[in-house]
Amino acid sequence: MRLTRAFLPTLKETPAEAQIVSHRLMLRAGLIRQTSAGIYAWLPAGLRVLRKVEQIVREEQDRAGAQEVLMPTIQPADLWQKSGRYDDYGKEMLRIKDRHEREMLFGPTNEEMITDIFRSYATSYRDLPRNLYHIQWKFRDEVRPRFGVMRGREFLMKDAYSFDLTKEGSEHSYRQMFLAYLRTFQRMGLKAVPMRADTGPIGGKLSHEFIILADTGESTVFYDSKFEGLDWGGTEVGNDDVPALKAFFEEVTAMYAATEEMHDEAAWSGVDAASRREGKGIEVGHIFHFGTKYSEPMGLSVAGPDGVAVAPQMGSYGIGVSRLVAALIEANHDENGIKWPDAVAPWKLSILNLKVGDAACDALCEKLHAAMPDDAIYDDRPDRAGVKFADADLMGFPWQAIIGPRGAAAGKVELKRRMTGEREEMSFEEALAKLTA
């Protein structure tokens, strides 16, 4: 993509409404545009990041055996009247009426709807277990939306729902998601720590929040430093290997991790002093086991092996996909802008032509651009070098190929790594090999 043709508006100054760094950078780098309080339009660069985050989430859900569906944003009120939450949910639920005066709502979550859908088809214990998820826009009419997409009213969420015959089965489903979440966040280059959590209004007993560590995070967290070195991606635990997954889960949850609210000084003092860590974090995921809280009132039951009807055990598993985009920036930035991890960068590379019009520069840039048409932004604007450096740093492309008259004459490309600031001059071929490795 040529910058002279792209819709990638950057701002030199920070819009007044933005308070936190991710919001400021998202506005300055042209990722999002506010349309009203807590509601944002996603511009090309922001949308590409959102899609990449979404895709990683999707792949790890699939890997864990969950199956994707897509439920609507608008739901009928009667589903919620059945579960009893229509009244409980309060003003946070956006209620609307259609032209026939039917009561509808913009879904804040989907327990009712998925239970209703599943109920229509599941009749036997042989239909269990199942785990269904979707990635869909939600709306919660927050009293005070703030921090950009970190706490918007409209947000993109992945929510999965598991159905099991027994409590033991449901706990296994829970652990599958637990591992999937650790893998998901790690793939994005984030350090995530699972913390035992309050179950809140959704109900149930078993619940964990996933907090990613970022110095600018809102919540204070206490955790064992062992979390920092763990590699979940390499954890080979089969989805259906119940004892192995249980052992894994118990090993991880045995390590101390708690948010301020759940912090236990007695247990904390039992952790080796040298590995006690206190930091800031952002909640990006939350998983719950809640038994028959929805299956019973919604009338979901299947015939058990003995022919007796059983209400399935359920769990729900959320990841704030749009919030993750902001969280990624909170965890990866400096004074010049965003430093996208490779896995989620909108484009892998920015090609900086420092002297548009110079035959050698133009030729080398075009050649590189042609080699990576989908992964590169070619800054072919007739602007000064400083402008291009500033914008490339702001937008946070993992690699910058800096091509100026001096190097270009010798066929040399200077590669800069945004994350570390390292720069190195090399031949075109070497550069291309590095970039496509």
Add this chain to the structure above:
RNA sequence: CGGGGCGUAGCACAGCCUGGUAGUGCGCCUGCUUUGGGAGCAGGAGGUCGGAGGUUCGAAUCCUCUCGCCCCGACCA
């Protein structure tokens, strides 16, 4: 939902107290010079001052109502 603040050009702001017909910087357009970390000079475009009503000869400015947005606190992916 309680408390506070702000709406003036694409962005950041001044002007308002003390009414006299709108300004600065950045950005944008044209030209010349410049050219490895947000250039210089010259010329130019762009705003019914959030909206409605009122006071007044005259309202960005004073009054009333209204809409929107932001911040602090209680709640949440």
